[in-house]
Amino acid sequence: MSQPQYKTIVDHIKNQIDVGTLTVQDKLPSERQLSDQFDASRITAREALLQLEKEGIIYRLNRRGWFVSPTRLTYDPTSPATFNEIIKQQQRTGTTTPLSTELSEAPSEVAQVMGLSEGSPVYLIRRLRCVDERPILLEHIYVDANLCPGLLKHDFSQSLTGIFKEHYQKGVTRTDVTMYPTSLDAEDASSLHVSPGSPCLEIRRCRFTEENQVLEYDLEFWRHDAVELKLSFEHQ
Structure with a gap:
């Protein structure tokens, strides 16, 4: 059974962080860029970003976008x-x-x-x-x-x-x-x-x-x- 599409985006971003493609304070692609990349709706892209935020992996700054979180x-x-x-x-x-x-x-x-x-x-x-x-x-x-x-x-x-x-x-x-x-x-x-x-x-x-x-x-x-x-x- 295939996993939800938002989870595919979550796993992709986590993997980029694990291998060092994305590092602390790097800016993530926007919702629109992620939706285009994964042929998903912006709602799905936002759901993925919110899940990563909930886990403390990324954070957002208003009007600036999403970034990889430093260690707590x-x-x-x-x-x-x-x-x-x-x-x-x-x-x-x-x-x-x-x-x-x-x-x-x-x-x-x-x-x-x-x-x-x-x-x-x-x-x-x-x-x-x-x-x-x-x-x-x-x-x-x-x-x-x-x-x-x-x-x-x-x-x-x-x-x-x-x-x-x-x-x-x-x-x-x-x-x-x-x-x-x-x-x-x-x-x-x-x-x-x-x-x-x-x-x-x-x-x-x-x-x-x-x-x-x-x-x-x-x-x-x-x-x-x-x-x-x-x-x-x-x-x-």
């Missing part, structure tokens, strides 16, 4: 290591791009998490983080403005942890982490170059000072196909 970034969300340290340990290249910064009033949910009154002054910093030139993580970071006056004058392409330590003499002694799968709204999806509604892993990180004050509340949106979580612990 291995990430332990409970580790105190910074993003840049994690990237360096895995011999990858990372960049951080600030998207927007503002002084605003804490929304009710954010205020509750940070132990502030609703409307208290907070800094909101949005950053895009890339690994090997691929956007994989979008951050929405809330910082208590009373703890870090003048924060917005700093360069947020650099480590925020380093800024806290160097300029405000504040370190983090405890971090609470919550994780769950969700989907991206239109604005966040655009920043990560995916379609609205695309799946992602949301990690909410609340970081405390030694005085037990919430210094930073970080909402992280990770591309689901770019990261793998790995946690280790000792048994008592």
